[in-house]
Amino acid sequence: MTTQPLLLVSHVCKAFGGVQALKDVSITLKRGEIYGLIGPNGAGKTTLFNCLTGLYVPDSGQFVFDDKPLVCNAPDKTVRQGIARTFQNIRLFANMTALENVMVGRHARLRSNVLSDILRTPFNRREEQATKDQALQLMRYVGIAHRAHDLAKHLSYGDQRRLEVARALATHPKLLCLDEPAAGMNANETAGLRQLIETIRADGISVLLIEHDVQLVMGLCDRVAVLDYGELICEDIPAVVQQHPRVIEAYLGSGAHA
């Protein structure tokens, strides 16, 4: 494995109207890392996610992923390059089955086209079968295989989160971006999620994690970056970050650190 970082975010700025959501943010994510992105509400975490995954175009700055610059405003290309994501408020294909959801995740990795779809060539049949098998395997991996044929919207909240992770993993990413995966989960579900994220990392996929659950982040992440009002306050291992005066200020308000 090279020592080159997997993801290099340099000097990214993004404004909405008058609000500067991201101010010159630069972070580095190493291969095989679980990297936490924390900060109060409105700090710009999801904006950074959206810029990274091509849903927003940053005003300036750039992303280098796996030694190649990322194309902005082309989410499908970002996925092909190996970045997958989940959403803060779950965005599943509600009226498709759980299995179909995961199969959609395979889309960018498949080579069938309309013509082979219509003709049902032997290649197409093999690929469809393989897609289905892989999707089922991923569902077992995240532990919801028994819900494969239920509509996504009929799954429980925790299962929907897991399904979204499975769908993201189906794109065969090098980096998995999770946007507040533990939001709304009880302690049990959170523990399960933590286990899942560790397994994913152990299988060679780096994880970028936005999370409010500080305990989860500090226990799980190798390194953490803290954003406040669109600015990067610090980027370090959890133990150091926890002691950083500006982090304490951002979280508890000024005057809290005596």
Add this chain to the structure above:
Amino acid sequence: MDIFLQQIINGLVLGSIYALVALGYTMVYGILGLINFAHGEVVMVGALVAYSIMTALLPTGMPPVLLALLALLVAAPVCMGLAWAIERYAYRPLRHAPKLAPLISAIGVSILLQNLAMMIWGRSYHSFPDILPAITYDINGAHISLLQVVTIALAALTMAVLAWLIQRTSLGQAMRATAENPAIAELMGIPVNRIITLTFIIGAALAALAGLMVGANYSVAHYYMGFMLGLKAFTAAVLGGIGNITGAMLGGLLLGLIESLGAGYIADLTGGFLGSHYQDIFAFLVLIGVLVFRPGGLMGERVSERA
């Protein structure tokens, strides 16, 4: 030059009518997110009812202005009742149905009304009686009739009243709140259903007026007139940014001007290749052009994709 001015005048008249009808579309869309396909037919009913009243009362020898007023006094309530019924029976039960269901229902109502009108008034074109003396003024070689002046003025006045109603009264406030978020509005104690009904009824009153104006200005009314008119007016509403009241007025006027100028000049522009019967194309070409560059319409918010 006089052709240009003439087309501007014609465009303003046409545009005022479009604007009145467009308001009905835009108000309903603003509140329900529904293309009220049947609105054009309400205009048609307004025009035909007005026609019937006027021709029935013509032998009494009343002055034509009074006739028109009486016709409007009958046509407006008829249209309002019709709009109430449409909302109550064709749209309200579908408020939580999948998105296309109300649209199909609206199309159904539209077809229903057209054919009912055909049964009542027949297939023929009815020539509208004159409601104002045929006085014409001359401006720099262009002609403007008293009727045209009254049409533009009346439309402007109506729209001013509507703007006042929506911006300055508590009813308007309730309407705006409902448009913004019906669920919250309801929690705030606004009788959402009544507001929606009222919106339909106000739109229908404007439609009745527009129907009378169309009939008077183009001297003709028939069962099929609502269709194209409705389509154009809806286009105007979209052009201005649907859901936006000012946008509808602006879009209506703009569309009227574009159409009449376009029809006046298309032959010159294309070296005689395309004639004035391509007039109807302008509405749609402009619409497509505007939406490509400003997907929210002229006055609408830009709809950015949300992540």
Add this chain to the structure above:
Amino acid sequence: MKMAGRFLARLRNPNGSSMHWVAWVVLGVLLATMPWIIGASFGNTWLRILNFALLYVMLALGLNIVVGFAGLLDMGYIAFYAVGAYLWALLASPQFGLHWPLWAILPLGAAVAGLFGVLLGAPTLKLRGDYLAIVTLGFGEIIRIFLNNLNAPVNITNGPQGISAIDPVHFGSVSLARPIDLGFTTLPSLVAYYYLFLVAALLIIAIALRLESSRVGRAWAAIREDEVAAKACGINTRNVKLLAFAMGATFGGVAGGLFAGFQQFVSPESFGLLESVMVLCMVVLGGMGHIPGVILGALLLTLLPEFFRHIAAPLQQSLFGKVFVDPESLRMLLFGLALVLVMRYRPSGLWPSPQRRREIDDVLNTDAPADLPVNPT
């Protein structure tokens, strides 16, 4: 409906019941003998209507790809039907003295219609549902207006008069416009067309079914459900949407070509907005996105109004001794009423897919809130 559903279940389920192949055979025999039965018992008028029903099945399935699969509301769909029909009319009629054969025109018609589909799709990619509806509607009208007026200064479409004396569908020297002698029996023209249309419709059904459960079909459904999430899954939404427009348009183009050859006459009147609306109603009324439902919708909306048209006058005559209401307008009146009533009592269509049906019930029962707006941070 229930019986039809059970019948269909049998067709689908090869191992569940030993009846399944019997069901297929029954269906096959029914379809094959249909024109003879109809022709013998109801006459050529109804045979002709049956043929039109098949054309509408093709159209509805094409529109279903755009509206039902990909969730893009297209209200100008009939334009592609027009493109296919006029292409046939121009390349196989005395208009330009061209007489191309079927195997050349039909694929070309499909391709050109597909191109028009892309042409319509490209500028509308970013538009939301209702804006899309009105732009597509405008597009349909533009096409019709051009067809109506392109007779001067250069006469291309022959204007409102339309193009007549179009070559009928023919294979070599065998023309479908005349009875075909098969040796053991003669095939009346209308029956021959029926078989041709049936084959075309079955082909289109097969293609639609395959597309539905394929990579691209899943991508369409994903876009319909949540475009942003679809992008995040690596779907190039632009291309996939254009593909939906093109694919749907292709079906329309084929149906249009067949229509021109069958009718041997085309005029702009056949391609008005009402036709677009009619096809849309078939899709929605039948059950959007559900192929059997869409077919049912197409058949019902072609056959029932005709049925009313034919019985309305005699019925009034026998009941009241005179015809009160013009059967044509009565037919449309009932059509409008039916749309309103069906939407009111079965908002997801007459025969929705089992999944969609459940979804509607959910919405109606729970009053579920719409998805929450997302703040950008």
